[in-house]
Amino acid sequence: MSNIKIAPSLLAADFGNLQRDVELVNQSAADWHHIDVMDGVFVPNISFGMPVIKAIQTHATKPLDVHLMIVDPDRYIKNFAALGAQVLTVHLEACTHLHRTLQAIRAEGMQTGVALNPHTNIALLEDTIQDIDLVCLMSVNPGFGGQSFIENTYQKVRALKDLIQKKEGSTLIEIDGGVTDANAKKLVEAGADVLVAGSFVFKAADPTATIADLSQLANS
Ligand code: DX5
Ligand code: ZN
Numbered sequence: 001m002s003n004i005k006i007a008p009s010l011l012a013a014d015f016g017n018l019q020r021d022v023e024l025v026n027q028s029a030a031d032w033h034h035i036d037v038m039d040g041v042f043v044p045n046i047s048f049g050m051p052v053i054k055a056i057q058t059h060a061t062k063p064l065d066v067h068l069m070i071v072d073p074d075r076y077i078k079n080f081a082a083l084g085a086q087v088l089t090v091h092l093e094a095c096t097h098l099h100r101t102l103q104a105i106r107a108e109g110m111q112t113g114v115a116l117n118p119h120t121n122i123a124l125l126e127d128t129i130q131d132i133d134l135v136c137l138m139s140v141n142p143g144f145g146g147q148s149f150i151e152n153t154y155q156k157v158r159a160l161k162d163l164i165q166k167k168e169g170s171t172l173i174e175i176d177g178g179v180t181d182a183n184a185k186k187l188v189e190a191g192a193d194v195l196v197a198g199s200f201v202f203k204a205a206d207p208t209a210t211i212a213d214l215s216q217l218a219n220s
Helices: 015-026 050-059 073-082 098-107 153-166 184-190 207-218
Strands: 005-008 033-038 064-069 085-091 111-116 134-138 172-176 194-197
Touching: 005 207, 015 050, 015 207, 033 050, 050 064, 064 073, 064 111, 064 194, 073 085, 073 098, 085 098, 085 134, 098 111, 134 153, 153 172, 153 184, 184 194, 184 207, 194 207
Parallel strands: 005 033, 005 194, 033 064, 064 085, 085 111, 111 134, 134 172, 172 194
Antiparallel strands: none
């Protein structure tokens, strides 16, 4: 239970001061920059696109963990590779040919991520888990920051951990949505490796201290 990663979600940053908030993450105890891309089709919200991600990449010094909440993500895999994404996560529910998509992400030199909506059973990953570097379990319905954590997530983490161990894999488990100091420790105990936190970090009076405290709690 050591080396748990913290990935602040820039969706909750102050976009008028994006460089400042990216640099805040650079200088914090965070491990990754979590970048949420929404297309207004797969989810009922639009976040930001390539020019904004380019601006983030210009200032970011930590790995970019890009979460695509978009339909037909295959169209943009090369673009995200060019933008320097280290992990590229697609939604299982948005991929007709998930195995092909994962191969395309790997072919561009990125780590593969697959996100599951709260209603999606982890058993659907049984035949692809060996091709997945990270599974992002959505602990809210995707599309918006600041929502409440769905308690059913704990049992999904445990079931996913069992599946990964059964296949002798090394896939990381990431939790995204409603993560706070009230659920972080329990998520890690259930098997989580990466905690995404948006509002909890950026709406805090002291985001840097909040990241440090979350990391310490998760790794204690
Ligand atoms: C939700 C996004 C999350 C979001 C998390 O669709 O994928 O990454 O930014 O925000 P909080 O931590 O506020 O729930
Ligand atoms: Zn996300």
